[in-house]
Amino acid sequence: MTGVSIDLNADLGEGFGRWRLTDDEQLLSVVTSANVACGFHAGDAVTMRRVCELAAARGVRIGAQVSYRDLAGFGRRSMDVPPDELAAEVAYQIGALEVFARAAGSRVAYVKPHGALYNRVVHDEEQATAVVEGVLLAGGRLPVLGLPGSTLHTAAEKEGLPVVPEAFADRAYTAEGTLVPRAQEGAVLSDPATVVERSVSMARFGVVTSRCGRSVGVRARSLCLHGDTPGAVALAGEVRGRLEHSGIRVEAFA
Numbered sequence: 397m398t399g400v401s402i403d404l405n406a407d408l409g410e411g412f413g414r415w416r417l418t419d420d421e422q423l424l425s426v427v428t429s430a431n432v433a434c435g436f437h438a439g440d441a442v443t444m445r446r447v448c449e450l451a452a453a454r455g456v457r458i459g460a461q462v463s464y465r466d467l468a469g470f471g472r473r474s475m476d477v478p479p480d481e482l483a484a485e486v487a488y489q490i491g492a493l494e495v496f497a498r499a500a501g502s503r504v505a506y507v508k509p510h511g512a513l514y515n516r517v518v519h520d521e522e523q524a525t526a527v528v529e530g531v532l533l534a535g536g537r538l539p540v541l542g543l544p545g546s547t548l549h550t551a552a553e554k555e556g557l558p559v560v561p562e563a564f565a566d567r568a569y570t571a572e573g574t575l576v577p578r579a580q581e582g583a584v585l586s587d588p589a590t591v592v593e594r595s596v597s598m599a600r601f602g603v604v605t606s607r608c609g610r611s612v613g614v615r616a617r618s619l620c621l622h623g624d625t626p627g628a629v630a631l632a633g634e635v636r637g638r639l640e641h642s643g644i645r646v647e648a649f650a
Contacts, residue, residue, distance in 0.1 A: 401645035402599040403618035404636060405429040405541070405562065407461060407510070409447040410438040410470075410624055418623035420447050426632040428648040429457040429618065431508050431541075434489035437463035437471025445496040452500035457648045459541065460490045462527070463510040471511035472578065479526035486530025494534070506560065507531050508541035509548070517548035518574060524548040528555050539649070543574065544615050560649050563616035565595040565635060566625065569606045573614065576607055584622075588631055595619060595635045599644050617649045 404427045410417040417438065424430060430451045433439030451458050463471035465485060477485070486507075494504045509517055509527060517524040524547040531538055532555060540552040544561035552559050566585045568576040576583040585591055598604055598614050606612045621632045636646055 400600055400643070401647050402616070402639060403428050403560075403649040404621060404632070404646055405431055405459065405508070405618050406621045406623045406628075406632065407431045407433065408451075408623055409433040409443045411443050412438055412440050412467065416443075419629050420623075421450055422629040423621075423623050423632060424450050424454050424456050426629070426636050427456060427621065428646060429459055429506070431459045431461035431510070431620075432493055433461050433510070434463070434493050436465045436485065436489055437461075437467065437469075437510050441492075441496075444493055445499070448493070448496040448500040448502065452497070452502040457505045458493070458497045458502050459506040459508050460493045460504050460538075461508050461510045462486045462489045462513065462530070464513050466512070469512075471513065474512045474516065477523075477526075479522055479529070482523060482526040483529035483533060486527050487533035490531065490534035490538070504536075504538065506539040506541055508562075514542070515575065515577070517551075518543050518546045521547050521551065524551040528552050528557065531557060541618060544613075545573070560618050561614075561616050562618040562620055563598045563604065563614040564620045564622075565598065566591045566622055566631075569604055569612055569614070571606045571608050571610045571612065573606075573612045582607065584625065586625070588627070588634055591631060592634050592638045596638055596642050596644070599639055600642065
């Protein structure tokens with residue numbers, strides 16, 4: 397197979413005040429798209445500005461990683477937020493990041509939900525529609541990253557927004573092609589060799605082995621590498637190196 401390419405995205409700016417979770421500068425030397433925390437699950441004004449400046453200097457695409465308002469739970473706790481409120485909060489987060497992206501000479505190029513919100517909009521039509529309304533409210537027709545076949549992507553396409561299917565190199569999959577919940581044992585993969593091999597399989601063949609051993613299709617244009625796992629920078633470098641060695645171009649999605 398020729399002409400295969402993949403975008404590498406990572407969650408960045410996940411800190412608050414003096415506390416930092418991700419090695420933003422090092423990860424920005426590997427990834428092609430940066431999902432920047434917008435202050436609701438992590439991040440603050442100074443952190444957002446710094447990451448946008450670093451990303452712009454390296455030519456890395458800036459994306460708004462929007463979340464439920466849940467700093468204490470890192471955006472991973474399920475919440476029931478009224479649709480109008482959620483739409484406004486999504487737009488608020490995108491707008492805040494856009495200020496810093498433009499100041500750095502760049503722009504917000506896409507939107508990706510985080511944590512509990514990401515998982516919720518795989519199936520929840522009301523919450524998915526609210527996220528899309530928030531994107532539209534923020535202005536522009538930004539691409540939306542999400543799980544292939546998700547309700548979020550259906551809602552985005554209905555409104556004419558571009559969608560970008562993504563896969564996760566270090567997360568376990570169910571036989572249905574969804575992510576195994578983090579609360580379950582084995583949901584996050586830590587073996588570097590396994591993560592690297594899965595990355596190549598996803599990028600080249602669009603398949604991954606689910607937790608039950610069944611091959612699952614994961615049609616992806618972007619591959620997520622979590623920045624908050626131990627050894628994230630080294631692992632991201634290994635993944636990119638193996639992809640390129642396998643003849644797969646690593647570049648931002650069109």
